[in-house]
Each structure stands twice: as C-alpha cells, then as structure tokens.
C-alpha cells in the first residue's frame with residue numbers, strides 16, 4: 330500500500346458519494362433550500378423502508394425523540410424508563426418535557442436495557458418505555474412490547490443508532506409504537522444533522538408537523554392558525570437531499586459493516602478480560618459500532634493514548650449518564666446500576682465505517698495487541 334496506509338484512522342467517517350454531492354449542489358442552485366420537496370421525498374422514501382408507516386423528518390434525532398414524547402402525552406409527573414448507557418440526549422429529552430427519567434440497569438452481554446429491571450421499576454406514574462438499540466443491536470423488543478401491552482404503556486424506541494437494523498427479520502421502524510432515528514454525521518445513514526420519527530398512526534402526522542414548526546397550520550391562500558406550542562425542528566432540503574442520496578446505499582453500507590465486524594471477531598487479540606460484543610448470529614444489528622469492554626487492569630485513557638500514537642482513533646460511547654451532575658441532582662448515585670457503570674468506565678469504540686479496508690481492521694487489531702501488552 331501507499332504511504333497513505335499510515336494515515337490517521339478515525340473511529341468513523343461519513344461516506345458521501347459524488348452523485349449525492351451533485352444533488353446537494355442542485356438543491357443549492359434551485360432557489361429553495363429550507364424544508365420543501367426534498368424533505369417530502371425523503372419522508373416518502375423512509376416510509377417505504379418502514380412498511381409504509383407514516384414518517385416525519387426533523388433537524389435532529391433529539392427533536393424526533395422529544396416530539397415522540399409529546400405525542401405520547403408525556404409531561405410533569407410522568408416517568409419514562411430508560412437505560413443509563415446511552416447518549417445523554419436520550420434522557421435529556423425526558424427532562425425537557427418536565428418528566429422524570431427512570432434509569433434501570435442493562436444486560437451486561439447485550440449492553441441494552443434489561444427487561445426484568447424495567448418490570449421492577451414500573452410505577453403508577455410510568456408512561457413510556459424508552460429502550461435504546463445501542464450500537465445498532467436491538468433491545469429485547471418481544472419483552473418490551475409484551476410488557477407495554479400488558480400494562481397499557483407507550484413505547485418510544487430510541488433507534489438513533491439502529492437505522493437498517495432488524496428484529497425477527499423486520500426492519501426496525503416497520504412495526505411497533507413510536508420509533509425515532511438520528512441522521513447525525515456519525516450515524517449509519519446521515520443527513521449531516523437530522524432525524525425521523527415513525528408514527529404508529531398516520532392520523533398523528535398533522536400534530537407532528539405542528540410540533541416541529543411553531544404549531545403553524547396554513548390554509549387556503551392566506552390562512553394561518555396556531556393552536557398548540559410547536560418548536561423549530563424542521564429539516565432543510567439540503568440535508569434531506571443528502572439522506573436521499575444515502576438511502577439507496579444503506580444496504581451496501583450495512584453489509585460492509587457486517588463484514589468488517591466479522592473480521593474484528595476473527596482478528597481481535599485474545600486478550601484476557603476483554604469483552605467483545607455479542608456476535609448477533611440472527612443478523613439483527615446494523616453494526617453501528619464495534620465496542621469492546623477493556624479488562625479491569627487496563628486504564629482506558631492510556632489505551633486510547635496508545636492507539637492515538639499508532640494513528641488510530643478510539644471513541645467512548647458512553648459513560649453511564651446517571652452519574653452526570655444533572656442526574657445526580659435527581660438522586661442518582663454510584664452503585665445503583667453496576668453493569669452500566671462498569672461498562673461505561675471501560676467501553677471503547679473501535680474504528681468501523683463502510684469505507685474502511687479489511688487491512689485497517691488488521692492494523693487496529695495489531696496495534697491493540699501491542700498497546701494491551703504494553704499496559705498489562
């Protein structure tokens with residue numbers, strides 16, 4: 330290989346092809362760059378991937394989650410059960426609605442919310458179950474939807490990382506209650522920034538549209554009415570055009586990610602105490618991330634420094650969020666969720682993105698072997 334072989338390898342990088350770039354240029358020249366025809370086309374294309382269910386798009390996954398909570402009627406006094414091992418946006422939107430995020434521990438193997446722990450945390454105030462499909466591996470949706478049906482609860486899937494993932498062969502988003510996706514730059518499908526909400530009933534679309542743009546409803550040539558407080562979370566046509574360019578490539582991206590993950594399983598050093606992700610024999614995951622939990626004896630920051638010196642970027646997704654000051658102020662403390670705390674302290678995200686070469690995986694594994702040995 331060329332000298333480029335030793336270029337810095339980030340943990341992820343978006344792949345935008347020339348046809349998509351040309352499409353964005355067309356939008357820029359069209360005279361209409363905010364929400365318009367491209368956004369509607371993107372919604373239709375997303376709906377087609379979600380078994381025809383109604384989908385509305387936003388300028389972030391966070392907006393999709395918060396509007397999902399509004400549609401579920403969540404407000405002050407309500408509880409939303411979720412996992413502490415996620416991006417902090419998952420719980421921040423619950424606080425933003427004036428409700429209480431109720432964290433429960435994870436399953437240490439899947440690293441997703443533990444359904445038995447959800448069951449134990451249900452109260453009369455529980456309104457919504459909010460599983461997160463961490464790294465693209467779906468949470469146990471059979472158990473979660475079973476519980477929601479028995480208890481009359483809503484489900485809002487934080488599927489920010491799970492576009493292209495499956496459950497019993499069905500695409501995430503093609504079934505269930507409310508499902509929120511993110512199209513942030515690091516996600517498997519990107520619009521640079523953006524998100525989408527799949528609705529369980531198309532009759533909810535008008536309310537969703539009001540909530541994303543100041544509550545405004547237009548009628549006739551000049552009519553305007555506002556009867557609900559909406560925010561400002563509409564997507565631009567520039568962003569939507571990126572998503573439209575990405576969509577036809579998604580299955581190829583997922584297949585490539587799956588192949589790279591398989592290579593990691595083959596080549597990752599047999600370091601004692603390192604915990605690999607589940608192998609996902611059912612092919613459910615979109616392999617948004619390949620994450621390893623380091624052994625106790627290895628200091629994570631030293632591992633990351635060593636890998637950086639070898640030209641390899643390592644991510645941390647995520648520290649357990651109940652230990653942030655904002656959440657400690659609600660009464661959360663160390664020791665409450667031991668699996669999430671332990672994994673949150675030791676988890677690392679290895680490079681994985683569709684443009685990566687097989688040789689990059691070999692390089693990551695060889696460097697990791699050296700760094701782990703030097704630190705042991």
Ligand SMILES: *Cc1c(COP(=O)(O)O)cnc(C)c1O
Nearest residue numbers: 389390391416418489511512513
């Ligand atoms: C990315 C992400 C979000 C937020 O999405 P944005 O588009 O960045 O607002 C929420 N939850 C999880 C699990 C995420 O990974």
